[in-house]
Amino acid sequence: MAKKLRSIRGIHDGLPDQVRGFQHIEQVARAVFERYAFSEVRLPVLEPTELFVRSIGSATDIVSKEMYAFVDQGGDHICLRPEGTAGAVRAYLQAGLTRSGAQRWYYMGPMFRRERPQKGRLRQFQQIGLEWFGVAGPVEDVELLALATAFLKALGLDGLRLELNSLGCEQCRPAYRALLVDFLKGIAGDLCETCHERMDKNPMRVLDCKDEHCQHALRDAPEMIGHLCAACANHFERLRQGLDALGLSYEVNPRIVRGLDYYNRTAFEFVTDRLGAQGTVLAGGRYDGLIEELGGPATPAIGFAAGVERLAMLLESPEPRRPDFAVVSLGEQALVWSLEQADWLRAQGFVVVHCGGGGAKRQFKLADREHARYTLVIGEEEMQRGVFTLKDMETGEQRTVTGQELVASMQ
RNA sequence: GUGGAUGUAGCUCAAUGGUAGAGCCCCGGUUUGUGGUACCGGUGGUUGUGGGUUCGAGUCCCAUCAUCCACCCCA
Structure with a gap:
C-alpha cells in the first residue's frame, strides 16, 4: 500500500x-428466540434523522452529539441508526400491524454512534435486539427475562448479574423527579461537576454517579422504587413474583437508569465485571409510550438489545473447521482429474482444500x-x-483406496 | 468532548543522540511422489505522519493521526 x-x-x-x-452467538440467539416464537426482521440501517429525535429524545447524548447524520443528495435528513428499537417501531407502524395482535420480533445488525472508542465500545457495533409489541406485562416481562436468561445460558455465560428496576410511568415519574431534584438541590454543594449537569439534563442519572463523594451524599436520596404509583408498584411486584417462581435470580438496583427517554416501568441490565467499565x-425494558409517541395507537411494548462484541469478548472464539481432506496433486497430467475429485468429495459433504x-x-x-x-x-x-493414496496426517499411515471405499470409511 | 498510556519488518519486541536488529511467520533449498523436527538461503522498514532542535534524531521538543484504557455515555 x-x-x-x-x-x-x-x-x-x-x-x-x-x-x-459472532456467528455462534447469532446462531444461538436464533435458536433460543425462535423457541419463544419470535421472528427475525431485517430493518434499514439508514433511517430519517427525525425518527430518533422523536423517540430517543433530543436531549440525550446519542441524538445530540453521537449520530452519524447527514443530508443526502436529494436534501433528505438521514442518519445511520444508533439503536434498533425506534426503527422497529417505525416498521411496525408502517406495516399497519397495530391491529394484528402482539408482534414478536428480533433482529441483528450494526448500529452506529460517534463516541470515543474504548474497551467494549465501538463506533460501529452489532446488536441483537428483540421487541415484543402489544403486551402490557408483567407476565410478558417475566417471559422476556426468562428468554434473555435462556439465551445467555445457552451461550455458556454464567456469572452475569441481572439487575432490575422500575422507572415508573407518566403518572408517578414526574412527581418523583420533582422530589429528587429538590433533594439534589439540597446537597448540591457535595455533588461533582458532572452531576450538576445531570441535574438539569437527566436527574435520575445522578444516582448512578461513580464518584464516592456523590454516592456518600446520595445515601438518603429518594428512589423511584419507593415512589411508584399503585399500578407501577403492582406491576413490579408481580414481575418479581414471576421471576421468583421461575427461579430466576436478580437483584433490585434502584440506581439503574435507562439512557433513552422512552423507557418506563421495567428496566433491566445483565452485567459482568469482566469487561472493565462497559460491563x-x-x-432493555418497557417502553409503553413510544408507539403512541411515533404516531400510533397507545400500545405497550418491551424489548432488549445485546451487544454482540461484548458477548464475544466473554466467550472463546470457536476453532475453525478443519478440512477433512487436503488434495495433493502430483504431475501435470493428474491436475485436472485431481480437481474433479476434490469437487466430487465436496459434493459428498466433505471440507476439501486443493x-x-x-x-x-x-x-x-x-x-x-x-x-x-x-x-x-x-x-x-x-x-x-x-x-487415491490416503494419508492419515496424525499417524502418517498411508493406504490406497477407491472413492467409494473412502466415502464409506468416513461415515 | 476531556484525561492517561502507547506507536520500529506481516506478528512479538530490541537498538548509551552516532551504519535500524532478533525471534516467529512467509517464500525457496537440503529431498523434482510425502508434512510436523533440523540445517542453509531469501523477501520484507522513508522507525504512524508532518515540522523543529542538532554536525547527526527510532531516541529530545511541538503538532497531528491511530490504537488501548478511563471519564462522559451506553449494548
Whole structure:
C-alpha cells in the first residue's frame, strides 16, 4: 500500500477468527428466540434523522452529539441508526400491524454512534435486539427475562448479574423527579461537576454517579422504587413474583437508569465485571409510550438489545473447521482429474482444500498448515488406477483406496 | 468532548543522540511422489505522519493521526 488506508476510527473489520464467534452467538440467539416464537426482521440501517429525535429524545447524548447524520443528495435528513428499537417501531407502524395482535420480533445488525472508542465500545457495533409489541406485562416481562436468561445460558455465560428496576410511568415519574431534584438541590454543594449537569439534563442519572463523594451524599436520596404509583408498584411486584417462581435470580438496583427517554416501568441490565467499565452486555425494558409517541395507537411494548462484541469478548472464539481432506496433486497430467475429485468429495459433504499442484513437499506443507485430517495424494499412477493414496496426517499411515471405499470409511 | 498510556519488518519486541536488529511467520533449498523436527538461503522498514532542535534524531521538543484504557455515555 502506497498510502495507508485505514478503516474509520472505532470501526473495525470482522476477520475470520472473530466472525466465527459472532456467528455462534447469532446462531444461538436464533435458536433460543425462535423457541419463544419470535421472528427475525431485517430493518434499514439508514433511517430519517427525525425518527430518533422523536423517540430517543433530543436531549440525550446519542441524538445530540453521537449520530452519524447527514443530508443526502436529494436534501433528505438521514442518519445511520444508533439503536434498533425506534426503527422497529417505525416498521411496525408502517406495516399497519397495530391491529394484528402482539408482534414478536428480533433482529441483528450494526448500529452506529460517534463516541470515543474504548474497551467494549465501538463506533460501529452489532446488536441483537428483540421487541415484543402489544403486551402490557408483567407476565410478558417475566417471559422476556426468562428468554434473555435462556439465551445467555445457552451461550455458556454464567456469572452475569441481572439487575432490575422500575422507572415508573407518566403518572408517578414526574412527581418523583420533582422530589429528587429538590433533594439534589439540597446537597448540591457535595455533588461533582458532572452531576450538576445531570441535574438539569437527566436527574435520575445522578444516582448512578461513580464518584464516592456523590454516592456518600446520595445515601438518603429518594428512589423511584419507593415512589411508584399503585399500578407501577403492582406491576413490579408481580414481575418479581414471576421471576421468583421461575427461579430466576436478580437483584433490585434502584440506581439503574435507562439512557433513552422512552423507557418506563421495567428496566433491566445483565452485567459482568469482566469487561472493565462497559460491563452491560444485554439491557432493555418497557417502553409503553413510544408507539403512541411515533404516531400510533397507545400500545405497550418491551424489548432488549445485546451487544454482540461484548458477548464475544466473554466467550472463546470457536476453532475453525478443519478440512477433512487436503488434495495433493502430483504431475501435470493428474491436475485436472485431481480437481474433479476434490469437487466430487465436496459434493459428498466433505471440507476439501486443493493444494494447487507443484512440488510434493510444498503441498504437504500446505496440507499440514491447514490441519487437514487426511491428505489425498492424486498423481498419474492413482489416476490410471482410479484410486487415491490416503494419508492419515496424525499417524502418517498411508493406504490406497477407491472413492467409494473412502466415502464409506468416513461415515 | 476531556484525561492517561502507547506507536520500529506481516506478528512479538530490541537498538548509551552516532551504519535500524532478533525471534516467529512467509517464500525457496537440503529431498523434482510425502508434512510436523533440523540445517542453509531469501523477501520484507522513508522507525504512524508532518515540522523543529542538532554536525547527526527510532531516541529530545511541538503538532497531528491511530490504537488501548478511563471519564462522559451506553449494548
